[in-house]
Amino acid sequence: MSARAVALPRAGRRLSAPSGSLGLGVTTLWLSVIVLLPLAALVARSFDGGADAFADAVTSRQAVAALRFTLLVSLAVAAINAAMGTLVAWVLVRDRFPGRRAVNALIDLPFALPTIVAGLTLMALYGPKSPIGIDVAFTKLAVGLALLFVTLPFVVRAVQPVLIELDREMEEAAASLGASPRLIFARIILPNLLPAILSGAALAFARAVGEFGSVVLISGNIPFNTQVASVFVYKQIESDNPIGAAAVSVVLLVLSLVVLVAIRGVERWGSRHAR
């Protein structure tokens, strides 16, 4: 809207629409007040006790255990999502069966459902009062299940549009040259989907690292076992240690930034390789 090629000087033009420098100013101001100011406070205040206190807070045994578990379970969840999400997207795009539209709509359920409800839901099925006799509450497996639930849509929704647009002629050509379905998948389909799978999995990873609502109930918050980083931070705030909480939060924040940068890298790489 800014560099207007044809701009007739007119009376009404003085009333500037949300455009150009005004729009840029509003965007920057809003982002600064809502996002940057709190994050700046978080980073600055995490060093309130000096660099030593920061280092102590981040390297305390409990914090390290929570961070390590969070990273490992999020990696596992991202990997499972990469495989299962691609499979679900494949079935939704290439398969035909009754109720496909309903299933397609269902994929977004974890985005629409509040996370605490998701947690309660999983607690009802896999908790102490499980009707199917599977009680995994307060175990690492339960944390993984909760994270799989809330991250389900990322890979599916990233892969689906790419799969829809994928040119079938390549596959036809490969088949006519005698390639087996497995070879076609490995050599043609998978390479085309890879950027989407990776960026979907990275989004799922970022979400899993920070997830709170769905895991707070079902994890049981057992230190050195099922305690994830976000719940650890929450407990630190509750026990009136906001500075220690801020230090661990800064680690999470840096992790989020790294993932964001990685996603942008993957997207750029993907668009360069596409077509």
Place this chain on the structure above:
Amino acid sequence: MRASRPRPWRSQRPRRPAPGTPAPARGTSLTLRFVALGYLAVLLLVPVGLVFWRTFEHGVAPVWDSVTTPAAIHAFWLTVEVAAIAVPLNAIFGVVAALALVRGRFPGKWLLDALVDLPFAISPVVVGLALLLVFGRSGWLSDLPVQVIFAVPGIVLATVFVSLPFVAREVAPVLREVGDEQEQAAATLGASRWQAFWRVTLPSIRWGLAYGVVLATARALGEFGAVSVVSGKIAGQTETLTLLVEKRFENFDLAGAYAASTLLALIALATLLAMTALRRRAE
């Protein structure tokens, strides 16, 4: 999510069922379908269905009683009020930001672009803590005349933060797609910028905007982590629906927790229907 909208200009070519397509063996295809649907059923459908069943196990009357207690009614209206403030703010910001990001040319654009995404990647607890460190007891701005933390303004700020990117991220690709030829045409015909915006730009992005608003609303109504840090959870004052669910669960009032959850799940279901309808419109 960002890539969810198929780009229509590429699918002009009619998609024919190519005769030479390597049809995978019928068995393989059935196995894949079975595994995918089974995964979805175990992970999504069965748990959510179970909560509905548990809620209405003893009929509708106790459920109705438990969602019409004064605390529950207050929580419901507070949740709606917070969303009603946060979503319009983010809708306006989202459109302005999308216009700046798509049409603008300025140094540091990539940085602004990345910053818009940041709230997606940050843990909600970290968001709450960050607000606490600005507006809390010993925060940077602890001397403000209005109480922010443990009060409604804090809940609104947290909700605005977490639902910030949705509208911008849905509107930006649509803007990129429609281009600005029509706006330029409007300008050559003498339309003011406001007229061009209201008559040309806004109508062309309306489905993307609506989709973003639906997503932001769902997130605003369902936000838990960030709100639970800043709200103080004072029953009848700063307790939202999601906080009520947690409190009832912790107080061993399972039936009450299920009832409030079902209310939230019904809102989520309405969201899903709206998303599906809008996506079909956009296509």
